[in-house]
Amino acid sequence: MKSKNLLTGLALASCLLVPTAFAADPKTDAEITEFNKQFPMPTGKMLGNNCSACHGTLGAEFTEGMPSLAGMDKQEFIEIFTQFRDNKYPTIVMHDVAYVFTDEEIEAMADYFAAQRAEQWPHLNDDGTIKQGRMQGVAK
Amino acid sequence: MSLSRRQLIKYLGASAVAGSGLFGFSNQAWSKKSAHVVVVGGGVGGAAFAKYLRIADANIRITMIEPSPKYTFCPGSNEVFNGHETLDNLTFNYDTFKTRFGVNMIQDQAVAIDYDKKRVKLKSGDFVSYDKLVVSTGPDFIYDAVEGYSAELANTDLPHAWKAGPQTAKLKQQIDNMPQGGVFVMSSPDGAYRCPPAPYERASMIAEHLEKVNPTAKVIILDSKNGFTFDKHYWHYWTERHGYTTGDARISWVSEQDGGRAVKLDAKNKIITTASGEKIKADVINIIPPHKASKFAEDSGLTKGERWVPFDAKTFTSKVDPNVFVVGDMVDAPMSKTAYIASNQSKVVAQAILDQLAGREPGTPFITNNCVAIISEEYGMTIADTHRYAGDHFLVQKRISEVTDDPYARRIRAELAKNWQRTFRKDIFS
Numbered sequence: 045m046k047s048k049n050l051l052t053g054l055a056l057a058s059c060l061l062v063p064t065a066f067a068a069d070p071k072t073d074a075e076i077t078e079f080n081k082q083f084p085m086p087t088g089k090m091l092g093n094n095c096s097a098c099h100g101t102l103g104a105e106f107t108e109g110m111p112s113l114a115g116m117d118k119q120e121f122i123e124i125f126t127q128f129r130d131n132k133y134p135t136i137v138m139h140d141v142a143y144v145f146t147d148e149e150i151e152a153m154a155d156y157f158a159a160q161r162a163e164q165w166p167h168l169n170d171d172g173t174i175k176q177g178r179m180q181g182v183a184k
Numbered sequence: 185m186s187l188s189r190r191q192l193i194k195y196l197g198a199s200a201v202a203g204s205g206l207f208g209f210s211n212q213a214w215s216k217k218s219a220h221v222v223v224v225g226g227g228v229g230g231a232a233f234a235k236y237l238r239i240a241d242a243n244i245r246i247t248m249i250e251p252s253p254k255y256t257f258c259p260g261s262n263e264v265f266n267g268h269e270t271l272d273n274l275t276f277n278y279d280t281f282k283t284r285f286g287v288n289m290i291q292d293q294a295v296a297i298d299y300d301k302k303r304v305k306l307k308s309g310d311f312v313s314y315d316k317l318v319v320s321t322g323p324d325f326i327y328d329a330v331e332g333y334s335a336e337l338a339n340t341d342l343p344h345a346w347k348a349g350p351q352t353a354k355l356k357q358q359i360d361n362m363p364q365g366g367v368f369v370m371s372s373p374d375g376a377y378r379c380p381p382a383p384y385e386r387a388s389m390i391a392e393h394l395e396k397v398n399p400t401a402k403v404i405i406l407d408s409k410n411g412f413t414f415d416k417h418y419w420h421y422w423t424e425r426h427g428y429t430t431g432d433a434r435i436s437w438v439s440e441q442d443g444g445r446a447v448k449l450d451a452k453n454k455i456i457t458t459a460s461g462e463k464i465k466a467d468v469i470n471i472i473p474p475h476k477a478s479k480f481a482e483d484s485g486l487t488k489g490e491r492w493v494p495f496d497a498k499t500f501t502s503k504v505d506p507n508v509f510v511v512g513d514m515v516d517a518p519m520s521k522t523a524y525i526a527s528n529q530s531k532v533v534a535q536a537i538l539d540q541l542a543g544r545e546p547g548t549p550f551i552t553n554n555c556v557a558i559i560s561e562e563y564g565m566t567i568a569d570t571h572r573y574a575g576d577h578f579l580v581q582k583r584i585s586e587v588t589d590d591p592y593a594r595r596i597r598a599e600l601a602k603n604w605q606r607t608f609r610k611d612i613f614s
Binding site: 076079080082083084085086087089090091093094096097098099100101102105107108109110136137140141143144165166168172173174176 | 235236238239241242283284285286524527528531532535547548549550551552554556566568570572573574575579581583584585593596597599600602603604606607608610611614
């Protein structure tokens with residue numbers, strides 16, 4: 045059995061037993077970054093869509109709890125996200141979210157959110173259907 | 185067989201029937217040549233899929249097959265037990281999908297897949313044809329893991345309430361009617377199940393409620409495991425608040441190695457027998473059964489005889505048929521079974537289908553699970569899982585917030601949990 049298959053088998057087996065027992069992969073951050081280079085980087089949309097549960101669809105949830113990301117200045121996004129990643133100051137959760145991202149991925153997310161309209165979701169046409177026109181990050 | 189116009193619309197999708205204004209989205213000039221994407225299941229996975237597919241593509245035809253007219257979110261439903269949440273607030277109908285997202289809703293149950301003819305058979309006997317099919321039914325339960333328990337009991341006297349809705353209300357009522365000093369017993373399962381910390385969150389919400397209205401009542405968790413997500417947080421706070429491990433503990437937790445596995449139920453006399461032979465008499469019993477893939481996934485062959493549904497890691501394509509995609513709690517993914525994960529898997533599938541239909545190679549998937557759980561209204565904690573595509577599997581990176589006595593750090597995460605639940609519901613259903 046190839047080691048790769050063995051890894052998969054272990055991953056699946058531990059999931060079936062106790063999901064919480066599936067600890068982080070033993071590789072270091074640097075090794076993980078190196079490992080990931082064999083695959084194309086996920087798009088800014090793919091990465092950024094993971095934020096919607098807290099920050100709203102297309103980053104366009106404007107609440108008292110979590111900041112909106114839609115329309116955020118690119119450099120500001122990069123700066124604050126990088127500081128989260130590097131644990132420059134204590135946060136509630138973002139340092140634990142951000143530590144996995146590369147510089148290139150952070151920039152791709154910054155581009156994605158900078159291109160979204162800073163307007164509360166949902167973005168509706170006059171007849172109540174969803175607008176598509178200015179939607180960014182959709183694969184061409 | 186002759187079909188009425190209404191039936192035609194129902195089974196072909198409104199776009200296949202010219203000039204239809206019946207569903208309120210006739211302004212969307214869909215071409216008859218647009219691909220027809222059918223999703224089985226209107227839970228978080230199916231709903232997120234339909235919504236995110238529509239956001240990305242105005243023209244694609246989407247049909248959702250879901251037997252229930254309403255959906256009740258599981259996230260947040262534990263707080264029904266301490267009165268901080270209501271089922272009404274967690275319950276949504278599908279009007280938004282019909283009007284805003286232009287989804288053809290079929291209120292019926294999918295019972296089979298005809299892979300050769302690319303169509304889904306419905307309980308009513310009719311068929312829905314697809315170009316791409318997404319199956320997101322959620323899990324089913326292994327009731328007989330505890331001898332004497334059954335689906336019938338779950339729907340009547342002994343709700344598991346692991347699918348939020350009427351069973352949640354029933355269990356809440358039973359707890360509220362418990363005699364002073366009564367005993368609530370929960371059985372927590374092994375294997376992968378929905379939301380790993382949720383049994384302990386539920387027990388904590390019940391204890392918080394009982395502390396006020398029934399302070400001498402006891403909560404006993406019988407576990408088929410020896411640890412669980414956030415366990416150190418729970419043990420720490422239970423000790424502080426509920427006298428955990430003392431002789432007068434409001435919450436007790438019995439691990440598998442201490443004989444905590446529930447093996448038998450005497451439903452009539454409300455007695456649970458554990459693996460170590462101990463018999464526990466309870467006033468209210470909440471058995472959370474182990475999970476497996478849904479009956480539909482089994483019947484349609486998607487499980488290939490396994491407990492969970494195998495899939496391709498890049499696109500979540502079924503191993504059975506390349507035009508069928510699988511997401512959510514029924515999938516054999518090395519990921520926690522959470523609504524958060526299901527929604528992100530669905531976004532991967534939506535993009536993969538758009539890529540395939542456009543003749544592009546699907547991109548690299550990326551799936552996170554950034555979840556929040558609570559022990560009380562004043563103590564929350566967070567988990568951040570990242571799943572990176574690694575060819576035939578996923579690399580997982582995981583971080584959990586640290587146990588803390590800092591009241592701010594506790595409270596702000598509890599507030600974060602509420603904020604997350606509300607934002608997440610909007611992300612999926614609005």
